[in-house]
Amino acid sequence: MARRRLKLVVTVIVMVNFFIFIIISRHGGRDKAGRRRALVPSRPFWARLVPDPAYCNRQQQILDLRNNRVLAANYSGAELPDWLNDTHLTSDPCRPNLRVTTQVKDYNSLPERFKDFLVFMHCRSYPVLVDQPDLCREPPFLLLAVKSLAPHFDRRQAIRQSWGRAGAVANRTVVTVFLLGEAAPGDHHPDLSGMLRYESARHRDLVQWDYRDSFFNLTVKEVLFLEWVQARCAGARFVFKGDDDVFVNTYRILDFLGGLSAPRARDLFVGDVITDAGPHRDKKVKYFIPESLFTGAYPAYAGGGGYLYSGDLAARLRDASRRVALYPIDDVYTGMCLRKLGLAPEKHKGFRTFNIEEKYRSNPCAYHSLMLVHPRTPQEMIQIWAWLSSPDLKCQ
Structure with missing residues (x-):
C-alpha cells in the first residue's frame, strides 16, 4: 500500500508540472489582450569591447572585431571608437606606423628590437x-x-x-x-x-x-x-x-x-x-x-x-x-x-x-x-x- 501511494503522489506531481509548463508556454509571450509580444533582452548579448592596455592584445581585439560581423554590427560607423578604427593594420605599401610610439606607454624605453617590430607590425607583405x-x-x-x-x-x-x-x-x-x-x-x-x-x-x-x-x-x-x-x-x-x-x-x-x-x-x-x-x-x-x-x-x-x-x-x-x-x-x-x-x-x-x-x-x-x-x-x-x-x- 505504501508503494502504491508513493507512486500515485509522484504521478500527480509530474502531471501538475506538465500542465503548468503548457500554460506558461502558451501565455508567457502574450500581453493582456492575448496577443504575442516580442521578448526583448534587457541588455545587448555582445558586450562592447574595452581596449586592452597591452598593444598586441589590443591589435587582436581589432582583428576579432573586423572578422566578426555580429560584433561589428554592435557599432555604427559614427560611434566607432578611435582605437577600433586603426587603419594602419592594412596599410600598403608598408610604411612605418609612427602612431605606435604613443600607443605603447613605455615605447621609448624599449630595446630597439621591440621598436622595429612594433613600427612594422602591420606589414605582412614583402617583395x-x-x-x-x-x-x-x-x-x-x-x-x-x-x-x-x-x-x-x-x-x-x-x-x-x-x-x-x-x-x-x-x-x-x-x-x-x-x-x-x-x-x-x-x-x-x-x-x-x-x-x-x-x-x-x-x-x-x-x-x-x-x-x-x-x-x-x-x-x-x-x-x-x-x-x-x-x-x-x-x-x-x-x-x-x-x-x-x-x-x-x-x-x-x-x-x-x-x-x-x-x-x-x-x-x-x-x-x-x-x-x-x-x-x-x-x-x-x-x-x-x-x-x-x-x-x-x-x-x-x-x-x-x-x-x-x-x-x-x-x-x-x-x-x-x-x-x-x-x-x-x-x-x-x-x-x-x-x-x-x-x-x-x-x-x-x-x-x-x-x-x-x-x-x-x-x-x-x-x-x-x-x-x-x-x-x-x-x-x-x-x-x-x-x-x-x-x-x-x-x-x-
Whole structure:
C-alpha cells in the first residue's frame, strides 16, 4: 500500500508540472489582450569591447572585431571608437606606423628590437628577391622548409648533404627549401648577395624576401612562408618546418607519416609541445616580453626548433594567420593560429628540441628512433646521417 501511494503522489506531481509548463508556454509571450509580444533582452548579448592596455592584445581585439560581423554590427560607423578604427593594420605599401610610439606607454624605453617590430607590425607583405616557382612542379610527399640566415652557408650545405637531400628518400619524394630574409647592413652583416645568387643558381632551393631578417621577424618569415606554400607548393602532402641548426631523421619522419590514418593526417601537427607557458618578464632573457606588449597565457605551442604538419593544415594556418595579429615569437604565434582553428599541437617524444643526454650523443642508435635533435653543428649533421644511412647499423 505504501508503494502504491508513493507512486500515485509522484504521478500527480509530474502531471501538475506538465500542465503548468503548457500554460506558461502558451501565455508567457502574450500581453493582456492575448496577443504575442516580442521578448526583448534587457541588455545587448555582445558586450562592447574595452581596449586592452597591452598593444598586441589590443591589435587582436581589432582583428576579432573586423572578422566578426555580429560584433561589428554592435557599432555604427559614427560611434566607432578611435582605437577600433586603426587603419594602419592594412596599410600598403608598408610604411612605418609612427602612431605606435604613443600607443605603447613605455615605447621609448624599449630595446630597439621591440621598436622595429612594433613600427612594422602591420606589414605582412614583402617583395620576393629569390624564388623557386618550379621547386614543387611534382608535388612532394614531404616539404622540408628550413629557416636560415644569409651567412649560414655551411649549415645549408650540411643539410643538403644529410637530412635535407632532395629527391626520393625511402621511396618518397622529398623537397627542401631554405627561407631567408635580408641581412641588413645595420646588423653589421657582410654583403653576401653575390654568393647567394651563385648558391641559388647552383642548388635552386633558396627563397628570399626583402625584409630585415631578425629574431623578432621570424614571425614575418612564418607568414610569408605560409603564403608561399599555397602559391608554389600547395600539393605537398606534409611540411616539416625547422631551424638550420637541427638534425632531422628524415627516414623516421617518413616512416611515421606512412603509418597515419587519413583523419589523423588531415589535422596533423606534432612537435615538442610546450604548455602552461607565458611571457618572460626578465629583461635578460632572449624571449623577454614587456607587459605593455602582451598579457595573458600562451596557448600550447610546439618549440620552433622544428615541427611537422599536414599540407591540408598549412592552407588553414595561412587563412588563420590573416586573423591573428603578429607576435614577435614565431612558435608562440603558430600556436595562436592553431588556437584560432580550434586545434592544438600534439606532443611527440621523437622531437628533442632541448637535446638528449650527453652520454648518448655519440651513440648512433640514440638517433634511430628520434625525429629531431637540437642543436647540432654542420659536422655533426653529416656524421649522424652517415650513421643512420649505413646498412651495418643494427639497433634494437
